[in-house]
Amino acid sequence: MTAVTTSTQEEVTLFREMTLRFFAQEITPYYDEWERAHIVPRELWRKMGAAGLLLVDMPEQYGAAGAGFDVCQMIQEELCRLNFHGLASGYNIHSNIVALYLNNIGTPEQKEQWMPRMVTGEVVTAIAMTEPGAGSDLAGMRTSAVRDGDSYIINGSKTFITNGIHADMVVVCAKTDSSAGAKGISLFLVDASLPGFARGKKIEKMGQHCSDTAELFFDNLRVPANALLGAEGRGFAYLMQELPRERLGVAVQAIGHAQGALDLAVAYVTERKAFGQPISQFQNTRFKLAQAKTELELCRALLEKCMAKFVVDEMSVTDAAMLKFAATEMQLRVINECLQLFGGYGYTDEYPISRFYRDARIQTIYGGTSEIMQEVIARSLVGR
Structure with missing residues (x-):
């Protein structure tokens, strides 16, 4: 685990005041409209990046604020307190989960490739674990990644993927050894612009309407070997x-x-x-x-x-x-x-x-x- 830092109470207070001003200006007037549209505009991510609200506790070398992890949690708490839970879910995936995987497991090259653009909101991210037939049983996933020279070929599908519509990069969980159960799972940083990557229609949900949720499909999707996140089989x-x-x-x-x-x-x-x-x-x-x-x-x-x-x-x-x-x-x-x-x-x-x-x-x-x-x-x- 990478060292975790916290902020002083004064720093948290200043971040909260800045965050609430941004919410009042850029979210509150429009949130009902986004709920009716069942998606937030892509531009919102760039605005949040410009305001310094994305990946706030990641290293400053990637353009992040370098704040404590408690500031990241504060932003989520305030989003939910103000009834913006759908947006909070997407924020959590991008800033609190995918960023963590990349920072803790990624190579320096992978971090340089993705984190600066995640900070600015140019790149929106998702993590793809759940499959139609597996649910909570991660060891039972069927999405496969087969080594082919200096590439992996990924086939399969995922469902209920938060940020799936907007995502530019997805951390995909796949089986690199189908006979090894949980020990055969590996993680990949998948560029959503690659051939073989497809999105299903947006999944309509009972709540969190503006949180985009989608099915993802991988059809002979070829990713370079350096897209492997961490070690093979350690997913x-x-x-x-x-x-x-x-x-x-x-x-x-x-x-x-x-x-x-x-x-x-x-x-x-x-x-x-x-x-x-x-x-x-x-x-x-x-x-x-x-x-x-x-x-x-x-x-x-x-x-x-x-x-x-x-x-x-x-x-x-x-x-x-x-x-x-x-x-x-x-x-x-x-x-x-x-x-x-x-x-x-x-x-x-x-x-x-x-x-x-x-x-x-x-x-x-x-x-x-x-x-x-x-x-x-x-x-x-x-x-x-």
Whole structure:
């Protein structure tokens, strides 16, 4: 693991203020339109790059801000708090996941090829693990990469790929040894402009509408041997190595999103009246809010503990699983209760709480389902 740095509180505060100004100017006025269009404009990535918001905690030599990893997490949290969860998911893939793989595993040449353009937003990235018939069973993937001289030939397909429509480069997981199970998986940095790379139509989803999600197809896609990321056959180990930060990022999103929904509900019940008084004065309302606040703060405390462990390379796979499981399940419960406080209005698109509700649902599925998280945790206690 590459050394992880954190920022001072003053630095985080300055970054937050800059980030919120950018959101207010470049995202808030247009986000509803993007949701209706079911995609964000490609130009937004370049604007985020120009504002210094992409790959903020990557090395300065590639044009990045060189901030702490906590700044990257703060940006995701604020996106979700402001109800921009669809954009947060794409940001997480690009800045918090693909950038991490490249920085920790890539060669100097690979980093020079891709990272400066990832920082500017000229290149948008994705990671392709999930397949139509495999789901969470990464060892069961069928996409193959066969060595042919100084190239690999990739064949197969992937599904549910975030940033799949806009992606210029995709980290593709493929089998280089079909007989070796998980030990036969390798990772490749695939240029999406190469012949044999194709995208299916954008997948329409229940929520996170502006997050572009696609199927990807590889038909005798030839990539140079130097597109191999890390060592051949080590792909599964790399995935396990980097998954903890991915799950930490999902938990950050869950906490920011739950906070945003709670803020919205508090404002609504304070203003809305029934039976001659504000809804906030009814005991049921007060107790629901108290329970939501308590659950949220418990998960925030666990997040802070895990972030502190991550910085010193002590956050385990089990820690990350517990954090993701707790935070995303809390997110669903809290937002469900917040929507209930809106009554019938909560079920209408006119009220933003409905988007909070729709966008949250995927959180207990991607990045490892809640069921997989519980299995990981159980194995740490009683084995397989």
